[in-house]
Amino acid sequence: xxxxxxxxxxxxxxxxxxxxxxxxxxxxxxxxxxxxxxxxxxxxxxxxxxxxxxxxxxxxxxxxxxxxxxxxxxxxxxxxxxxxxxxxxxxxxxxxxxxxxxx
Numbered sequence: 001x002x003x004x005x006x007x008x009x010x011x012x013x014x015x016x017x018x019x020x021x022x023x024x025x026x027x028x029x030x031x032x033x034x035x036x037x038x039x040x041x042x043x044x045x046x047x048x049x050x051x052x053x054x055x056x057x058x059x060x061x062x063x064x065x066x067x068x069x070x071x072x073x074x075x076x077x078x079x080x081x082x083x084x085x086x087x088x089x090x091x092x093x094x095x096x097x098x099x100x101x102x103x
Contacts, residue, residue: 003015004069005069006067006069007060007065007067007068007069007070008021008066008067011023011024011026012024012025012042024043024044025042025043025044025045026041026042027041027042027055028040028085028086028089029041029063030085031063032081034081035077035081037060038059038060039057039058039059039060039073039078039081039082039085040060040070041055041056041082041085041086042055042056042057055086058071058073059071059072059078
């Protein structure tokens with residue numbers, strides 16, 4: 001059995017090779033008009049060698065279904081969409097935090 005990503009009641013779940021279910025933390029979901037697809041960005045909260053939290057992204061096959069399967073992102077264009085959304089989100093959070101710290 002290979003690993004499989006799925007949505008279960010709007011939560012991201014990894015089903016491992018031995019059939020165990022691992023719940024992952026959903027960070028962002030969004031639709032992209034250019035690709036006409038829905039995406040989800042999530043994490044298992046593990047860290048890379050620099051201490052940064054690892055994040056992943058997938059295509060949501062059926063965004064109207066809370067139990068949809070997730071699909072691997074394969075094109076450079078889609079990864080650029082993900083990168084743009086992440087950078088925009090981080091910038092928005094920074095602005096919000098700066099504003100909050102000024103109060």
